Amino acid sequence: xxxxxARQIAAQTGVSIATVSRTINNNGYVHxxxxxxxxxxxxxxxxxxNQAARNLATGRTRTxxxxxxxxxxxxxxxxxxxxxxTLREKGYFLLMCNTQFNQQIETDYLRLVQSGMLDGMITNxxxxxxxxxxxxxxxxxxxxxxxxxxxxxxxQPTRTGFVQMDLQHATFLATDYxxxxxxxxxxxxxxxxxxxxxxxxxxxxxxxxxxRGIEFDxxxxxxxxxxxxxxxEAGQLAPKNANALHEATVQATGEFLTAIPDVSAxxxxxxxxxxxxLQAIRQMGRRVPHDLSLIAFSDFxxxxxxxxxxTVVAQPSTEMGHKAADMLVAxxxxxxxxxxxxxxKPELIVRQSCKPYP
Amino acid sequence: xxxxxARQIAAQTGVSIATVSRTINNNGYVHxxxxxxxxxxxxxxxxxxNQAARNLATGRTRTxxxxxxxxxxxxxxxxxxxxxxTLREKGYFLLMCNTQFNQQIETDYLRLVQSGMLDGMITNxxxxxxxxxxxxxxxxxxxxxxxxxxxxxxxQPTRTGFVQMDLQHATFLATDYxxxxxxxxxxxxxxxxxxxxxxxxxxxxxxxxxxRGIEFDxxxxxxxxxxxxxxxEAGQLAPKNANALHEATVQATGEFLTAIPDVSAxxxxxxxxxxxxLQAIRQMGRRVPHDLSLIAFSDFxxxxxxxxxxTVVAQPSTEMGHKAADMLVAxxxxxxxxxxxxxxKPELIVRQSCKPYP
DNA sequence: CTAAAATGTGTAACCGGTTACATGTGGTAG
DNA sequence: CTACCACATGTAACCGGTTACACATTTTAG
Numbered sequence: 102x103x104x105x106x107a108r109q110i111a112a113q114t115g116v117s118i119a120t121v122s123r124t125i126n127n128n129g130y131v132h133x134x135x136x137x138x139x140x141x142x143x144x145x146x147x148x149x150x151n152q153a154a155r156n157l158a159t160g161r162t163r164t165x166x167x168x169x170x171x172x173x174x175x176x177x178x179x180x181x182x183x184x185x186x187t188l189r190e191k192g193y194f195l196l197m198c199n200t201q202f203n204q205q206i207e208t209d210y211l212r213l214v215q216s217g218m219l220d221g222m223i224t225n226x227x228x229x230x231x232x233x234x235x236x237x238x239x240x241x242x243x244x245x246x247x248x249x250x251x252x253x254x255x256x257q258p259t260r261t262g263f264v265q266m267d268l269q270h271a272t273f274l275a276t277d278y279x280x281x282x283x284x285x286x287x288x289x290x291x292x293x294x295x296x297x298x299x300x301x302x303x304x305x306x307x308x309x310x311x312x313r314g315i316e317f318d319x320x321x322x323x324x325x326x327x328x329x330x331x332x333x334e335a336g337q338l339a340p341k342n343a344n345a346l347h348e349a350t351v352q353a354t355g356e357f358l359t360a361i362p363d364v365s366a367x368x369x370x371x372x373x374x375x376x377x378x379l380q381a382i383r384q385m386g387r388r389v390p391h392d393l394s395l396i397a398f399s400d401f402x403x404x405x406x407x408x409x410x411x412t413v414v415a416q417p418s419t420e421m422g423h424k425a426a427d428m429l430v431a432x433x434x435x436x437x438x439x440x441x442x443x444x445x446k447p448e449l450i451v452r453q454s455c456k457p458y459p
Numbered sequence: 460x461x462x463x464x465a466r467q468i469a470a471q472t473g474v475s476i477a478t479v480s481r482t483i484n485n486n487g488y489v490h491x492x493x494x495x496x497x498x499x500x501x502x503x504x505x506x507x508x509n510q511a512a513r514n515l516a517t518g519r520t521r522t523x524x525x526x527x528x529x530x531x532x533x534x535x536x537x538x539x540x541x542x543x544x545t546l547r548e549k550g551y552f553l554l555m556c557n558t559q560f561n562q563q564i565e566t567d568y569l570r571l572v573q574s575g576m577l578d579g580m581i582t583n584x585x586x587x588x589x590x591x592x593x594x595x596x597x598x599x600x601x602x603x604x605x606x607x608x609x610x611x612x613x614x615q616p617t618r619t620g621f622v623q624m625d626l627q628h629a630t631f632l633a634t635d636y637x638x639x640x641x642x643x644x645x646x647x648x649x650x651x652x653x654x655x656x657x658x659x660x661x662x663x664x665x666x667x668x669x670x671r672g673i674e675f676d677x678x679x680x681x682x683x684x685x686x687x688x689x690x691x692e693a694g695q696l697a698p699k700n701a702n703a704l705h706e707a708t709v710q711a712t713g714e715f716l717t718a719i720p721d722v723s724a725x726x727x728x729x730x731x732x733x734x735x736x737l738q739a740i741r742q743m744g745r746r747v748p749h750d751l752s753l754i755a756f757s758d759f760x761x762x763x764x765x766x767x768x769x770t771v772v773a774q775p776s777t778e779m780g781h782k783a784a785d786m787l788v789a790x791x792x793x794x795x796x797x798x799x800x801x802x803x804k805p806e807l808i809v810r811q812s813c814k815p816y817p
Numbered sequence: 818c819t820a821a822a823a824t825g826t827g828t829a830a831c832c833g834g835t836t837a838c839a840t841g842t843g844g845t846a847g
Numbered sequence: 848c849t850a851c852c853a854c855a856t857g858t859a860a861c862c863g864g865t866t867a868c869a870c871a872t873t874t875t876a877g
Contacts, residue, residue: 147594149570149573157863159865178536476834828867828869
């Protein structure tokens with residue numbers, strides 16, 4: 102564990118550390134012979150430049166953060182892997198974080214950008230109200246939001262980017278499909294209503310209802326709010342929190358279906374809620390799709406093998422990951438400019454969890 | 460984006476940067492009044508210490524790496540989240556990486572430890588033959604292996620730890636259960652045979668067969684080798700690779716069941732192969748559990764809702780994650796010592812994908 | 818043949834903290 | 848009253864690189 106330094110390489114080769122540095126970074130002029138000798142010495146001694154020193158000297162780390170709420174969602178996993186691969190191609194590392202819906206963790210990671218440990222960050226985890234985040238944006242740190250928006254920065258030159266799936270269209274697709282099958286009482290199981298995304302999601306729902314001449318009934322939208330605030334207050338960590346969400350979902354779904362028995366179709370917005378919803382349905386003795394049609398968000402490899410095979414609205418997660426990473430790197434490496442937006446389309450994948458209203 | 464430095468805080472408060480540093484790190488003596496003034500100044504100016512500088516000065520980063528092959532496995536996701544939570548409690552950050560079975564990526568991340576960017580690392584991704592990894596271990600860098608072993612370091616003082624599920628027992632449980640149901644021709648779908656884990660997995664299989672007086676037939680073990688080497692050669696990245704594995708699994712399973720039609724039960728070792736196996740079974744028109752009993756490894760939230768509900772051998776993933784993180788932090792913060800081993804037990808969760816041999 | 822441009826290399830300042838050591842106070846034990 | 852110690856703070860070396868600048872040598876162009 103003896104640390105080899107550039108100084109030692111320099112001594113060994115009989116040059117100055119400046120020349121060693123030039124060789125490492127492949128900039129400036131270095132004679133081919135000298136370069137070869139330096140590289141040989143580096144290889145022989147197993148030298149690797151100290152990253153902390155480089156970071157300090159250059160003011161960059163070539164590391165970016167990815168802050169997500171959870172990885173228990175195949176869409177996020179796909180996105181994560183896509184982001185990582187793209188970043189790698191561009192020479193960046195990824196520091197990852199799941200907040201588990203804990204806002205404190207979000208804030209801590211934001212600080213990492215300000216403390217110079219991260220060159221930028223990609224996130225879907227930020228509540229719009231977070232003033233910390235606004236501050237970061239204002240201070241011109243490169244940030245890409247996934248499926249989130251941030252008001253009040255329009256037209257301003259910042260280093261902010263947005264990659265979004267068309268959430269409104271996603272719920273529209275699901276709702277329209279169900280309405281087309283004759284369903285009128287279409288329930289929605291969703292999460293934290295505070296998020297800016299909820300408006301767009303519900304917008305698509307209402308749009309589809311309206312187009313079909315169905316009246317919107319707010320009672321049909323049920324939010325299971327195991328959100329960051331509760332999680333923080335309860336001091337809950339990952340596994341506990343996951344269970345809490347599951348239990349809450351089972352209970353909420355049960356109550357919902359009992360209270361509004363004429364619901365004939367259900368849209369499940371968050372993948373993490375799906376097992377809970379399925380369990381509640383099973384416990385109540387209702388059967389999909391005979392007694393209840395079901396559409397979930399995000400496709401996943403096991404969806405065709407569920408009982409019944411699940412109809413879903415799929416997100417272009419991998420593509421979103423690539424775009425987000427591309428965008429962030431551009432923001433890091435270029436001067437600030439008005440925010441970029443990328444909007445990708447969801448897709449309805451019909452399997453067998455919905456059937457026409459009798 | 461004006462950077463505030465400790466120097467400025469010092470000037471503002473009328474003290475030296477040493478005192479500011481003492482305040483930040485809460486060590487040495489600082490007068491309570493002075494401390495209060497410094498903290499106020501830091502808050503007012505929104506000061507955050509530069510991490511690169513701290514890393515350079517202290518020789519530590521409080522960041523550790525987690526290198527996994529993929530996140531498309533709920534067990535890994537659970538483990539990842541557990542690791543992250545534990546590390547966070549202890550004041551460490553997590554730099555994550557999915558290798559996508561690409562050995563080059565593994566090696567790159569190993570270098571990050573040697574280059575001082577990471578204080579240590581947790582990994583399950585390393586092929587035993589990797590000389591790079593041995594070198595790292597020999598050089599006393601803190602490393603925790605998950606479900607991997609490394610020969611030749613027994614008794615030596617290193618900073619190495621091992622967290623393993625009892626793989627042999629896991630396959631034993633599955634095999635014994637199936638044999639107990641009367642199955643004699645029990646197939647195994649697995650992955651890369653090069654990995655040290657395969658011996659232990661097959662060990663449990665053979666042990667259970669022997670105990671039941673069933674002869675071992677090597678033809679019943681089928682490896683689908685979409686491994687790192689192939690992936691690297693083909694230059695494949697994440698999504699392509701995932702598809703490649705899926706296609707290869709479908710084809711291999713189909714061939715396997717056609718070639719050996721008297722296989723009445725199947726054990727699927729890798730979760731990532733499960734959709735492919737299920738698809739092949741479906742394509743062949745065989746039905747689970749009537750025509751074929753099935754046991755998979757790793758439980759997952761959707762398992763009870765598959766058709767049929769899936770019997771699995773569950774890993775204690777969350778616990779493994781906690782242990783691994785604890786162990787790594789201990790290795791980082793304490794002098795080297797003989798390698799620690801933690802062995803956790805798997806658990807058979809019986810659902811409805813197996814039935815007695817007719 | 819000479820001036821300008823390109824090539825090659827070293828010196829030293831700098832990145833922004835941490836920390837060993839020196840210095841100086843005031844309180845307390847002997 | 849003196850010696851010693853706890854407390855408080857500053858000075859400056861150091862962590863290990865990067866890079867602007869100066870200087871020397873070689874090419875190239877006119």
